[in-house]
Each structure stands twice: as structure tokens, then as C-alpha cells.
Amino acid sequence: MTQTTKVNVEAQAIEAKKASKTLMILSKEEKNEALNHLADVLEREYETILAANEKDLENGREKGFTEAFMDRLSLSKERIADFAQGLREVSELEDPTGQVLSDWTLENDLQVEKVTVPLGVIGMIYEARPNVTVDATGLALKSGNAIVLKGGSSAINSNKAIVEVMHKGLAETKIPKEAVQFIASTDRSATNEMFTMKEHIDVLIPRGGGKLIQAVVENATVPVLETGVGNCHIYIDKDADVEKAINILVNAKTDRPAVCNAAETLVVHKEWLAANNEALIKALKENDIHVHGDEHVMNIIPGSVLAGEEDWANEYLSTDIAVKAVDDLTDAITHIETYGTKHSEAIVTENQEAADKFFALVDAAALYHNASTRFTDGGALGFGAEIGISTQKLHARGPMGLPALTTVKFLMKGTGQIR
Template sequence: MTEINVAEQAKKAQKASKPLSVLSTKEKNEALLIIAEELEQNYAFILEENEKDLALGREKEYDQAYMDRLLLTKERVFEFANGLKELVKLDDPVGEVVTEWTLDNGLHVKNQRVPLGVIGMIYEARPNVTVDATGIALKSGNAIILKGGSSALHSNKAIISIIHQALEKTSISVEAVQFIASTDREATEQLFTLKQYIDVLIPRGGGSLIETVVRKATIPVLETGVGNVHMYVDKHADLEKALAIITNAKTDRPAVCNALETVLIHKEWFAKNKDTLISIFKEFGITVHGDQEVVQAVPGAIEASEKDWAEEYLSLDLAIKLVDDVDEAINHIEQYGTKHSEAIITEDAQVAEQFLNQVDAAAVYHNASTRFTDGSALGYGAEIGISTQKLHARGPMGLPALTTTKLKISGTGQVR
């Protein structure tokens, strides 16, 4: 039964994607505004259903980081509704002429953006993804099939019911947004193989989920990645900047993928500024996992294991390693990084340029927090995920990432 239902949902999504792909920007924008309005008006219902998920999470003793990702508040509901409004302000990529030219034989060629078709979205605890992904898919002319984690089932069902209620008032078919409400793992596995209906799969969540999708899917995958995010504090780093940036990147929202996980510190800078740094760790309740020199210098620090250097903590734990120079920092990132976001703090422009050029990541920063690796913060509008791969899309995936191109060729009777 599971297989039939999921396949049927995918089939409906594909059918709905055809008229959606040719809707005007005005029609799509109107739909997004109506969805946003309905979400705001029904926030209390969403929070009631979210509380059911939170109660189950407390019973199952989910950790604090997981519960934070699961939690919805009025502010967070209005935030993702506002994300839809921000999408309305963005240019519609569909129909954009990327390039055009005329051949010597008179053929006129246009390379134009078109929707991918049907997006399959598999994600874990964050219910906001349900709205973000739906908004980006619809604005870019795509239907979407959503498979959220079982821990957020009540929240997601509530959000989807409101989205469907809103779509009834628009030019977009309700069937363009499908949600797989089953908690059966077979439903997810079935989604991996529906290549005849789904054009691309996007997994968003922990490393094991992404690895499973990449390994098992027979559909092309737009791979998002975990964030083992590093920051290198150079010997020429400004103390005030370094403290502010480290604090923001680690403590603003430690449970998200662009939060800081490892700090690599030049030995000279650490020797000069360790007391101030230690006071910051104490003030914010940061647990340090460090190399031997760090453990000796920082009260309460835990000696780091090999696992710590590769860990995405998603908590107030922080790995710290002392290094001799930028080359050692870059080599460490090359070994343990996940190609998500990496940063350098320095007033030496030459060292900064070396770091920015040599570090292999979707986003690299100089004297700024890695928390900006986010669709909204970088002007993409609500993102559908952060790609750490190199094909098709890299970094926060906004509207253009959910399109492909089509060659439109016009002639006057040319033959070859």
C-alpha cells in the first residue's frame, strides 16, 4: 500500500508540475502571499501541533540541539511566512535568457531557464523547511514532494494543511505540494526510486541521512552537507573582531549547520590573548575540546580525540587546535572539513587572500561570522538547502538552483 500511495503522490505532483511551469510570475507571487497570510493567521494551530512533537521529543529524550531544531514559536512561524514574502520580491528565474546568439546560417539560439519539474525533499527535524522548500519550489515553477522526519510529523501535517488551504485560493493546484505523512521507512525508500516522476532529490539533515540518500537513490541528488565549520585566527587577528566573530558563530544558534565547530588558533596569538578567550568560554558556557597545549591552558578543557576534529557538535562544544601558520590551518581544514563554510580572522590581506583562494568550501569568509551562510542572509530569499557539492549548484540554493536550461532554436527553414 505504501508503494502505491507514494507512487500515486509522485504521479500527481508530476501532472501538477506541467501547468505550474508556465504560470506567470504574478500568479506565483500571489500564491506565496496567500500562503504567508494563512500561516500567520493560523500560527496558534501550528504551535498546538508542534507541542505534540515536542512532548514526544521530551519522552524520547532528544538532546537540546535536536529540540531546538524541532521547536516552533510565533516568532519562528512569522519568520518563515516572511521568508515567502521576501521570495515575492526576488526575480523569477523562469524564462530568463542566460545567453543567446545567431549562427552564421541564420539560426537564432536562446538558452533559457526552465523549472526542473518535480523536486523530492527529504529532511529531518526542522518544520520550517516545509515552508521554505515549498516556497522556493513554487516560485521557481516546480512541484514538490516533501518527506519530513517522523519527529516533526504533527507540525508538518499542520503546516501542509494550511498550505493546501491557501492553494485552493490560487492558480496553483493543491497537488503541486505533496507531503508523505507515513512514518514507514519504506515510504522514504520508495521515494528514492521514482525516477519516472521525480527529477531531483534534495536531502537535508544529518550525515547519515544524506549518505543514505546519495547511496540508495536512483534519482539525481542535489547533495547538501553537514557543517564541520572552521575558523582560523591568524597571528595578525584583531582581538575585538575575533572575540565577537567566534562568539556569534558558536553561540548565536549552535544547532545549525553554519555554526562554528572548530577554531584553529595561531600559537603566538593564543599565548597573547588566552586569558580573554578563556573568559569568553566561561561567560557563554562553551565546553572546549583541545589539543594538549589548549588543555593545559584552558581550565576544564577536554583533550580532543580524532573524532572531535571531524565532529559537527551542534551544541556549545568547541574543538580548538593551535597551529604554527596559515598553511597548517589550511591542511587541517582540508583533512577534516566538510566543504561547507570556513573563515579566517586576520588583518594581513596577503594571508587572507591565500586562505580564501586555497580553502575548498562552498563559502569562505574573511573577518566575518560563518552564520551568514544562509539563503536569507545572502539575499537568495528562503533557501532549500546548502549544497556542498560542485555540480549544478553550490552553497545556499535559492531560486536559480531549482531551474535548468533549455535551448530554444528558431530558423527560417534551415537544414543540415
């Protein structure tokens, strides 16, 4: 790490900390006006952003990035409009700060309030998703937090342009533009520097692949809100309705294969598979889903390849899927517990007792009965934009919207009481 890199990152974090003090005392109306103005500016300046994005896409083509990776990286006028709409939707949500969660009065007449307050400064470390730059900023500002953004090198031009446009917009609002910091260095040491800047950054949120998330979790001294990769499972029970099962599987696998709430593994009861394999094979073929199966599945589904140990844990982010045949619900749960990432898991069954057991025993942030895993999303669940999906258990779990970006203060109001 160069001394220059350290100084630059620290200077930006200090600026964010200063700006957070202004943010904390702004009214909800002032924050909402700023978010709506940012949305207007993003839509107005879309050509600037697209020109920068094309540089990243050209670099991606030269480096041979996968189709799924290029899809996450690619922007369009419509996608930028979606970013803007996300900001407007966040502005309409209830302000998560200043809420009195509980209050009481002690015997000595000391009044106690438990109140929600911003975290302070959020450090966001993410990969090739320019939408995160906007989503994370919107959620941070709405919840009264400043944010330090460190995007991946593959989207460096797009992210710089987006932040420059947002700074232009913020200059015309009550929110200081210093509340949004973007670390433009592609040097990995800049990311490492954020790991230990706990005097300026209150929480780190990593969003991306498993290696990135693990690097942050293992090396950071700043508290981490851990988001997780999505090795999500669809379990088709022996009592599953055929039409429901196939529709849910196809949606969860093919609607957007490159996102973390897409299904990566199908676990299927052997009895259901024996009775309905023709319908399943037809759906897999029609939707160009490529199967990596165990030996039982290999003998039933034409064109499948034998799954290795790595397939059961793989986040394909494509139309490939691992398929495991099991004898019963217990085997299904054991497989999910062994290879799942505690993100989103689904059971398809008409047996309520089986669904209840699945809900009770499977450890994941989001569980589904007769529904697609694709609903594990802030927008789909009514949170507006999300800053990530937490697979840990402390502070926040599941899609993290505005409430996850707050903590609490205890406010005591007295008349001279002493102890």
C-alpha cells in the same frame, strides 16, 4: 517495503508531476499572488499548527531529545510569522525562470536562445525542521517546480498540519494544491521508494544530519543536490586583531549553536594563543563554551578536555567546541582540509597575504575573511529563504536559492532550416 507504501508514494509523485505542467505556464504574478496568500493563511491558521507541534514536542520530551533537537522542532506564533514573511520575501524576488541567459544567430539564420526553466518535481527529504516544509515549498513554487516532501517522523504532526493549511490556501489560487505533496508515512521504506522514482521526480534534496545525507547520496538513482553538514572552522591567525577574533568566534559558536553554519572548531595560531590566551579564556568562560582541545590547548585553557579523533570531525550543534593549536597557516589549512565538510570556513587576520592564501587553497562553499560563518544563509545573503546549502561542486554550491532550482533549455527558432 509494503506494496501499499510503494503505490501511495508513486501516486503522490505522479500527481506532483501532473501539477508541475500547470505550474510551468503560470505567470510570475500568479505565482507571487499565491505565495502571498499562503503567507496570510499560515498566519491566520497558526493555532492549528501549534496544536500539532505540541504533539511532536511531547513525543520529543518522552524520547529524551536533546535541547538542540527540540529547538529545531519547536514552533511558536512568532516562528510561523517568520515562515510567512519568508514567503513574502520570496515573492518579491526576481523570477528565476524564463530568463534568456544568452542568444545568438547561426550563419543559416537559425536563432538560438539559452533559457532558464524549472527542474520539474523536487523531492525534499529532511529531518526535524518544520520550517523546511514552508521554505522549500515557497522556493519550489516560485521557481515553477512541484515538490514532494518527506519530513522526519519526529515532526510528522507539525508537517502534516502545515501542509494541510497550505493546501487550504492553494485551493484559492491558480497553483494546484497537488503541486505540494507530503508523504505522511513514517515508514522508512517510503523514503527509500523516493530514491528510485526518477521517472516522476527530477531531483532529490536531502537536508539534515550526515547519516541522512549519506543514505540519499549512496542509494538514490534520482539525481541528488547534496547539502552538507557543517563542521565549520574559525582560524585565528598570528596577525589577527584580538577584539575581531573573539567577537567573530563567540558569534559563530553561540548565536545559534544548532545550525549548520555555526563554528564547531577553532584553529588558533600558537603565537596568537600565547599572547592573547587571557582574553580568549575570559570569552569562553563568559559564553559557557566548553573546549575539547589538543595537548597544547589543554595546558593553556582551564577546564578543557582532551580532544579525540572524533572531536575534530564532530558537528556538536551545542556550545562545545574543538580547539586545535597550529604552528602556521599551512598547518591550519591542512587541518581544515582533513576534517572540514566543505561548508563554511573563516580566517581572522590583518595579513592580506595570509587571507589571500586561505581563500585560494581552502576548498569550501563559503569562505570568510574577518567575518562570522553565520552569514552562510540564503536570507543573510539576500536570496530570501533557502532550500539548503550545497557542499558539492556541480550544478549548485553554497546557499541554494531560486536559481539553483532551475535548469536550461536551448530554444531554436527557424524558418525551415535543415541540416
